[in-house]
Amino acid sequence: MENTHNNTGIKPISQTYAVLNAKCPRCRRGDMFMNPMYGFKSQKMYTSCSHCALKYERELGYFYVSMFISYALNVAQMITVGILTYFITGNTESPWLYMGTIFPVVLILAPLNFRYSRVLLLHYMTPGLNYIPSMSENKGS
């Protein structure tokens, strides 16, 4: 599925690249977000792809689903940090130690979760939305 060979001479863009760089799931060329992940402005998403004009919000309220993904990512991160804290310190007494390690990590990763929950939703959990290599062609060629 990943290596889509075609005779049009277009080099397929890998899904890993597209996911990591928050690119459009259909053409893997257009950006999904307007501004960088970490900045003083809140993250804004484009309504549609600048390259292939795909509408990102598939239907009204589509991104509510991404909150569940974000929540799952959050829980996974909290558990990971909790376990790491335990292995590093061996502490089983103080809940404050765990609060002190888990809370900042969750805060730091919040923008990442926001962004990647939407990226994962569009790339892996949206039926009928697939990479179309011919869509990644340069416009006007």
Ligand SMILES: [Zn+2]
């Ligand atoms: Zn696109």
